[in-house]
Amino acid sequence: MEIRELQKHLEANATNTTNEFKRLFHGRGGLYDGFRHLTIDHVNRDILSVALYFQEENEAQLLEMLSNFAATQQYETLVVQRRYEKGAPSEIIFGEVPDDLTILENGMRLKLNLLSNKNSYYFPDMKNGRAFVREHSKDKHVLNLFSYTCAFSVAAKFGEAASVVNIDMSKGALKVGMANHSINKLDPKGVSFLPYNILKSFSAIKKKGPYDLIIIDPPSFQKGSFEATKDYEKIIKKLPQIAAEECTLLACLNSPELQSSFLIEMIERWAPSFVFQKRLKNVDEFKSADEERSLKNLVFIRK
Numbered sequence: 141m142e143i144r145e146l147q148k149h150l151e152a153n154a155t156n157t158t159n160e161f162k163r164l165f166h167g168r169g170g171l172y173d174g175f176r177h178l179t180i181d182h183v184n185r186d187i188l189s190v191a192l193y194f195q196e197e198n199e200a201q202l203l204e205m206l207s208n209f210a211a212t213q214q215y216e217t218l219v220v221q222r223r224y225e226k227g228a229p230s231e232i233i234f235g236e237v238p239d240d241l242t243i244l245e246n247g248m249r250l251k252l253n254l255l256s257n258k259n260s261y262y263f264p265d266m267k268n269g270r271a272f273v274r275e276h277s278k279d280k281h282v283l284n285l286f287s288y289t290c291a292f293s294v295a296a297k298f299g300e301a302a303s304v305v306n307i308d309m310s311k312g313a314l315k316v317g318m319a320n321h322s323i324n325k326l327d328p329k330g331v332s333f334l335p336y337n338i339l340k341s342f343s344a345i346k347k348k349g350p351y352d353l354i355i356i357d358p359p360s361f362q363k364g365s366f367e368a369t370k371d372y373e374k375i376i377k378k379l380p381q382i383a384a385e386e387c388t389l390l391a392c393l394n395s396p397e398l399q400s401s402f403l404i405e406m407i408e409r410w411a412p413s414f415v416f417q418k419r420l421k422n423v424d425e426f427k428s429a430d431e432e433r434s435l436k437n438l439v440f441i442r443k
Contacts, residue, residue, distance in 0.1 A: 141172045143198065143205050150180065156213045159184045161243040161264055163425040168193065170429035177224075180206070181264070183243060186216040187235070189254055194224045207233055219254055228257045242323060246271060248294050249323045251316055261289045261316055265426045266357070269390060269437045272420055273355060274299035276388055280352040283307070283345070283382065285338055285375070286366070290317025292355050293331060294324055303330035305348050311335045339371060342378050350384040360395035368395055372406065379411040389414055389440040396433040403438055414440040 141149075146165070153164050162182045167175035177193040188210045192199065203220065210218040210233075217235025221228060232255075242249045243262055248270075252262045273282075273292050277299030284292045287306035290313075296304050308314055314333040321328060336344060356375060360368045372393075379389065391403050404416050420437040428434040 141174050143202055146172075146175060146202075147205055147209060150209055154213050155182050156185055156215065158182075159244050161245055161262075163264055163423070166426050169427050169434065171427060178202075183241075183252065183254065187237065187241075187254070188213075188215040188218050190218070190220045192220065192222050192224060195222075203233070210234075230255045230257070246274070248291075248298060250291050250294065250320055251289065251323070259288075261313075262291065263288075265394075265423055265435050266291070266392070266437075267423045268420050269355075269357070269392060270295040272390060272437070272439070273353070277301040277353060280388075281305075281350070281384070282353045282355070283349065283351040284355045284357075286356065286358040287317060287333075288313045288357075290314065290320055290333070292357065293317065294320050294326065296353070297321065297326045297331065298324070301330075301353075303332075305332045305334065305345070305351075307334050307336050307338055307341070307345065309335060309337055339366075339374055342382070346382050349382040351382055351387065352384045353388045353390075354379070354383060355390045355392070357390075357392040360393070360398070368393065368398060368402075372403070373410060376406050376410045379407075380413060383414075383442055385442070387414075387442040389442070391438045391440065393436040393438070399432045400436050400438060403436070407440055414442045417441050 150164055155162050164182050165180040167178040170176055179191045181189040183189050190206055207218060217237060218233040219230055220233055221230040237254050241252050241254055243252045245267060250262050253260050270291055274295040277296040279302050282296045282301045282304040284304060284306045287308045290306045293304045293306050306317055314335055318333055358366050393403055400419055407414050417439045422435055
């Protein structure tokens with residue numbers, strides 16, 4: 141794929157008439173030779189965001205094309221993040237980014253830190269997972285493990301959940317989670333934000349149960365905190381103690397090295413009362429040449 145072809149692809153997928161967040165180009169999926177290092181996001185009508193994961197010789201030419209595309213499509217702001225540089229710095233090519241930036245997803249407002257050199261508060265590839273939670277939360281007691289900025293909790297409250305318990309080690313992330321509930325004008329009654337180390341706090345988590353819907357969305361690897369290959373099992377073993385007799389489990393895995401069978405076989409062994417139902421389809425814009433290397437959202441039912 142050449143830059144000219146990329147431009148045609150973007151023009152065909154241009155979506156500047158909507159304020160909903162949308163990925164316009166997902167090179168990370170490996171479907172476009174020459175652009176595996178590139179993602180392009182329509183943040184809203186005003187902002188186009190570009191991420192570069194490693195440096196290529198044609199970067200200047202690429203950015204010139206993207207600047208022209210953004211201007212032609214009447215974006216007011218273009219932001220480029222160079223993930224390959226130390227600290228992953230972001231550069232505003234033109235325009236400005238508001239301090240209180242939010243994205244719109246299925247009617248929900250969620251905070252976005254577009255200039256962060258770490259995580260941006262929002263993971264767009266989890267859109268279908270949030271839609272599933274919203275559709276299955278009515279009157280449920282929900283446990284949101286590794287909640288980060290609590291987007292699943294917002295989805296659960298939109299779905300009329302009876303209660304949501306959000307657990308994450310990061311007080312800063314939970315503070316953003318509280319703000320996400322506030323900007324959506326959600327009733328805080330029944331919503332908890334607990335800065336616990338999940339692997340060391342099951343007794344406290346159990347006291348607030350049992351739970352009708354459990355979400356496990358850990359990092360695949362976080363030094364000193366969680367490593368999927370050795371720590372996921374510890375959580376699965378505890379599920380029967382905290383789950384209601386009838387319970388839905390959404391178990392997420394975003395490690396390219398681990399396949400769906402890693403979780404399915406683990407749950408069959410350590411929590412056999414949970415039966416695998418299906419893997420949620422990934423968002424269309426995040427298609428991958430190898431789906432088993434992409435995000436895995438697996439649904440299990442306990443009856």
